[in-house]
Amino acid sequence: MKKAQIIIVGMGGQGVQTIAKILALAIVQNGCNVSYIPRFGVEQRGTPSVAFIKSDPDKINYPLFNVADWLLILHPGARAEAAGYIDKKTQIIFDSSLMAANQINGNLSNFFGLPAVKLANDNFSGRSANLIFLGKISKELGLPFEVVWQEMLKVLGKKFKSGAVKEEGRQALLAGYESSSEKGIFFQPTHQPSKGMINLKGGGKQLFLAPERCKGCGICIVKCPVGAIKFGRRAGAFATPLPEVDLDKCNVCGNCFLYCPDGAIKVEKKNKKYGDN
Ligand code: SF4
Ligand code: SF4
Known part of the structure; x- marks a missing residue:
């Protein structure tokens, strides 16, 4: 070498x-x-x-x-x-x-x-x-x-x-x-990170996830007491993996929201809006 x-x-x-x-x-x-x-x-x-x-x-x-x-x-x-x-x-x-x-x-x-x-x-x-x-x-x-x-x-x-x-x-x-080197002009990025709040519902709960805030630190995964969160396949705005939540497992304890350093994730009982008490 x-x-x-x-x-x-x-x-x-x-x-x-x-x-x-x-x-x-x-x-x-x-x-x-x-x-x-x-x-x-x-x-x-x-x-x-x-x-x-x-x-x-x-x-x-x-x-x-x-x-x-x-x-x-x-x-x-x-x-x-x-x-x-x-x-x-x-x-x-x-x-x-x-x-x-x-x-x-x-x-x-x-x-x-x-x-x-x-x-x-x-x-x-x-x-x-x-x-x-x-x-x-x-x-x-x-x-x-x-x-x-x-x-x-x-x-x-x-x-x-x-x-x-x-x-x-x-x-x-x-x-x-094994990838080949692509030489040329690349005018447009081909990956579009998810934009806006991700809002998923299931099991009487709803997840709010902000991909533009999440930095993929994994703290929410560690702090979830029931193992309901894991990294998914998609990357967010920082090109780090976004978490996914199994809403059937989630007991709405609030830990993920409490510990997320970027306020990027929250699970609520269904029909509440993000930010409601
Ligand atoms: S609210 Fe609690 S149980 Fe539900 S995903 Fe967040 S940390 Fe896990
Ligand atoms: S704690 Fe917040 S920033 Fe870290 S992975 Fe979870 S949602 Fe993303």
């Missing part, structure tokens, strides 16, 4: 640091030295998250760099974080399902679209888009698929609660690894 300087940018909650860590470990396993510097805000969810990775067959004397060979943009909200690190030679891979090419700063001759969120929503789950990016950059860097997969198992193994979830993660990684 040759020298490479890579920047990955996205929003907190998209798994930028997770794939950066796996990539760094895979580079080491492939016989290179590596440096990995994470950078994110005090509020991890919904704010830009950046990872700087440097690989070198020789000793790395200084981990920082001025210009990236590769830039991965997982979310348009974080693209400005990389503006000072690109030049005409930087290969830019961006999520063409979330943003148009003309939203990218800098020279546009070396950019490639990877509709990761759309691919994830259509085939896997909203949580897999980062793994598609990981597969893509791994292939571009010449890392063997199995090396990356084994490092992914070490980092994410405990999160694979079933064989099916594990296989889905592997397939998402493979989808990125």
Whole structure:
């Protein structure tokens, strides 16, 4: 593997640091030295998250760099974080399902679209888009698929609660690894996040969920006493997975509303309006 300087940018909650860590470990396993510097805000969810990775067959004397060979943009909200690190030679891979090419700063001759969120929503789950990016950059860097997969198992193994979830993660990684680079002009994002309040009824209750506020933190899932909430397949406005509620299981305890840091979710007895006492 040759020298490479890579920047990955996205929003907190998209798994930028997770794939950066796996990539760094895979580079080491492939016989290179590596440096990995994470950078994110005090509020991890919904704010830009950046990872700087440097690989070198020789000793790395200084981990920082001025210009990236590769830039991965997982979310348009974080693209400005990389503006000072690109030049005409930087290969830019961006999520063409979330943003148009003309939203990218800098020279546009070396950019490639990877509709990761759309691919994830259509085939896997909203949580897999980062793994598609990981597969893509791994292939571009010449890392063997199995090396990356084994490092992914070490980092994410405990999160694979079933064989099916594990296989889905592997397939998402493979989808990125085998994806072709789409070079061209991408004027329109193909993923439309749900807009407006989602209002579902069932079992004498109704759910209010605001996809433009939800950052996919999962706190509501942890705080639900009856296990009625889980992440669904769709991604919200931050390209993080949206929760789904099993209204038959829900006992309307109010915990999800109480603990959600963004006021994005509430379950009420049917026929109340959001905000009613
Ligand atoms: S109201 Fe309570 S039981 Fe219902 S989904 Fe929210 S946390 Fe779970
Ligand atoms: S609804 Fe709120 S608590 Fe649940 S995942 Fe979204 S932001 Fe987090």
